[in-house]
Amino acid sequence: MAAKKIHAIYTDDDLLLQAVNQTRAAKYHISEIFTPFPVHGLDHALGLAPTRLAITSFLYGLCGLTVAVLMMNYMMIQDWPQNIGGKPSFTFYQNMPTFIPIMFELTVFFAGHLMVITFYMRSKLWPFRKAENPDPRTTDAHFLMEVDVDNHDVETLSKFLYDTGASEISLIENEQDH
């Protein structure tokens, strides 16, 4: 892949957003952006596809509901039906009203935890993982835009990025990427 990259650092989110729009309009390829906080509208400006995590959460929730229903049906109706305070225990349907709280809790439990685990896996976040932001200031107040050099002229590209308001520009060569 593109071995040469240019790291352009911006000190303001509005400036970054404007620079992203200009860079994309000039047909340069932005490979990554590191920001200290979620910049509103940046994913849209970059043309990122919306995340599907909410959908996975819904599916995980359905799994949780299924687990709850199967578990309580097996334990309370099939395996060992008991007369508890006269509550009907012959069919799942009759006993179900008292099962609703746990059906709800397990739905939430599965939907929440599995979604977060999916998020951590997809974004490669776990203990002992090394951070990959190229400049430590990008978690504080600086915004770093990584642009592929490809077959563009480095001088022209740097000048273009200066004109978009970048306060620092550096050329990264032959980075062993992942």
Added chain:
Amino acid sequence: MSSHYEAPIREPLVLGEKSYQDISADVAAPVLGKANKSWWIVFTIALIAFLWGLGCIIYTVSTGIGVWGLNKTVGWAWDITNFVWWVGIGHAGTLISAVLLLFRQKWRMAVNRSAEAMTIFAVVQAGLFPIIHMGRPWLAYWVLPIPNQFGSLWVNFNSPLLWDVFAISTYLSISLVFWWTGLLPDFAMIRDKTKSPFQKKIYGILSFGWSGRVKDWQRFEEVSLVLAGLATPLVLSVHTIVSFDFATSVVPGWHSTIYPPYFVAGAIFSGFAMVQTLLIIMRKVSNLENYITIVHIEYMNKVILLTGGIVTVAYATEYFVMWYSGVPYEDYTYLSYGAATGPYWWAFWALIICNFVVPMTLWVKKLRRNIIWTFIVALVINIGMWFERFNIIVVNITKDRLTSSWTMFQPTFVDIGTFVGTIGFFFVLFLLYARTFPVIAQAEVKTILKSSGEKFKNLRAKHGNDVSHVRALDGGPVVEKPVASQNVVSDKAKVDSLLSTIGTFNPDVEEQDDLKLINGVGPVMEQKLHQIGIFTFDQVSRMTDREYDLLDEIVSEFPGRAKRDDWAGQALILKNNK
């Protein structure tokens, strides 16, 4: 940019001339600095209380529940009172972070982190009580539906007590991941800011390698939103289920259909009171008055006023229904004429005064914005809500259906010690948290800085809503367009020659200085210096006549300025004073 517009009538949520750097620095300061004497004093007291409570727990477990003040009529007393009290306190955190996120309330961002921490620590205390009350806590796993040697005899899914097990463990674990996910970018900020290798390592592990990629942020925001959507009904379900512990029984005073909404409102009421208690102290100790402002305190007071009002209406309803039912047993329940004049009259009136009379003073705006009064009211509500649970549990069951079994409840030193111990444990956890965690969600606060920061509100008031917010961050004059120098790149050879003698800046090991402190360097000049690659006083201090001339050739706007003002000499002094 007009997208940062917020109605000027809204008071700023971030006070002072704050930039993004300032927010990181202010939030990281308590973590990177050293603990002061008062922290150690309070921590020691909390630790002693915790150890005393631990001793009482060990005594209870090794001797038996008989060491508590329970008797044949009152089989539940302080333990369940404390359990419900702590669970209730644990409701504000998720309410602030989840419900207020769904409502897009910006003020939540300064307080959500600490409120969630408080939630988790409070639920930990709550969870202790049912486990101790089991008598044999090493068999606590029997509440889980796992196959066993009894045949298998399953747990009873018809029982609200089991619903509680599921509700509270779901609540605790979901709150924990919600909290931790929000913490990742802030841990990363501390990881990249600290100079100590040990802290770098620890916060590197805690931050899970957070890098702040744009896709990560997109997922982060989605996950926060969905978790908020899940946690909102969850937080309502937890205290609803706690109220079912009582409401599904046949004890007069307990079997009341208004318990679920009334318990939830009461939980939020007490939770916000505890948040106020903790944050009023923390904003002072950790110098966060610019982030947790009087506006935040007033907003929380309004929530207290609303939920306190709901609780009061519930009290009135209970009192009326007990009287209207005409059932003699109901005349001794916790909200009745019998309770108000009976042997527990003091507990009844403590409830009315602490939860109804005193909080109603918050209708007065002056009192609502008075920090000392807010603190007193918050403490009073904490006490009042403890009495509410005490009354519901103890007063209701001391007067049984059989007059022959009527009795009183007398706590022993073990009851009291265990309760004090959980307060100690809670504060031990919270104090450790305040020293080691970023106590404000700084990444989120940065997103509202331009819309709700005092500086930007003043900027818009002065220059109109369409003013550029870009340059204002550097503290310089507002210019319409970012200044981008045309001639910098073309002079690459000169730049290299300049940097070859004064040295280049390595952001990994060095920190950039505020070059504007040099007399003669303004924001525009600073940006030009940055573009050349000059960031530190150290670099400037190495400049001689040759570098001054090169600089004048590269940046033609200010000829001779650097030499005239002796930037190198100034920078040397600034460098040494750093």
